[in-house]
Amino acid sequence: MTKELFRDDSYLKECTATVSAVQDNAIILDQTVFYPTGGGQPGDSGTFTLSDGRTITVANTVKDRDTGAHLHLVEEGTPLPNVGETITAQIDWDRRYTLMRMHTALHIMCSKVDGAVTGGSIGLEKSRLDFDLPEVPDKDELADAINAEITANKPVEVSAISDSELEANPDLIRTMSVKPPMGQGQVRTIRIAEVDYQPCGGTHVKSTGEIGPIRIGKIEKKGKLNRRINIHFAE
Structure with a gap:
């Protein structure tokens, strides 16, 4: 390994x-x-x-x-x-750092949308999360909420939780179709102070201010209760 x-x-x-x-x-x-x-x-x-x-x-x-x-x-x-x-x-550091900023921005968006995550993808120009939602959220309100957390420049911390602790707290898992790998004793977690806390194996920035302002792109209907929310950097 x-x-x-x-x-x-x-x-x-x-x-x-x-x-x-x-x-x-x-x-x-x-x-x-x-x-x-x-x-x-x-x-x-x-x-x-x-x-x-x-x-x-x-x-x-x-x-x-x-x-x-x-x-x-x-x-x-x-x-x-x-x-x-x-x-x-x-x-390729420039590429990786862009993906780190995008990934962290998606965690913030995840905390602002009241629905389970059904899918997602991280890209250099655009990223997205799919949510189990009956209604379409307001794009401007969602962007303002995310950008407020970015402007607040909150710390992003890597830690871990034991398998047993995660099993006792299933609400920490936001994804419906994919569960974090277990069986090694511990599961890696990402915590954005006072914003989001969930299992994640990806790479992230150290503080939300590094992300830079974002905007919400298309919100697409991908099923009866599935809404795809696209996110872009504002610059």
């Missing part, structure tokens, strides 16, 4: 790692700063610098469901490093 350095520090831009395995167009490391696709958040892209100075472009990162290893995907035909080789892994 790959050690996930980004879980404790989302601001790590690079790390030194050892190649544990290679398969097809994937490179597996003993540890990584690259976030794998999951929870609606895209996987990281970036570069590997090899011991001979050669640079490999990593197009995407996904997680092997069976082994827990992170598969750093490169273009077909790319010469791969040797197992045991030491490399420097560096993420």
Whole structure:
């Protein structure tokens, strides 16, 4: 299993790692700063610098469901490093930081909409959450409520809750279709002070002020009780 350095520090831009395995167009490391696709958040892209100075472009990162290893995907035909080789892994920081801001903004929106989450997706230009809602919320009121929490610059903290504590507090889980992974003893959580607290494995900013102002885009009807709310950066 790959050690996930980004879980404790989302601001790590690079790390030194050892190649544990290679398969097809994937490179597996003993540890990584690259976030794998999951929870609606895209996987990281970036570069590997090899011991001979050669640079490999990593197009995407996904997680092997069976082994827990992170598969750093490169273009077909790319010469791969040797197992045991030491490399420097560096993420595309501007892209990651944009996704961190978006992800945290969605947590704030989740706290302002009184409905269970039925789906979601995080993007660079637009992100969205789907809610189990009978009525469409007012776009301006929702945007004002979210932007107020952003302006307040509230701290965002990473912590953990035990499996048993989560089972005793099922209301912490806002998603209807996807439950956080359990069985390891603890589940990672994200807390935005006085705003939101829920299990989440994604990467986030340290304070809401880093997000910057947002606006609400389309609110789409995706079923009898399903409303899709799109969010954009205001700038």
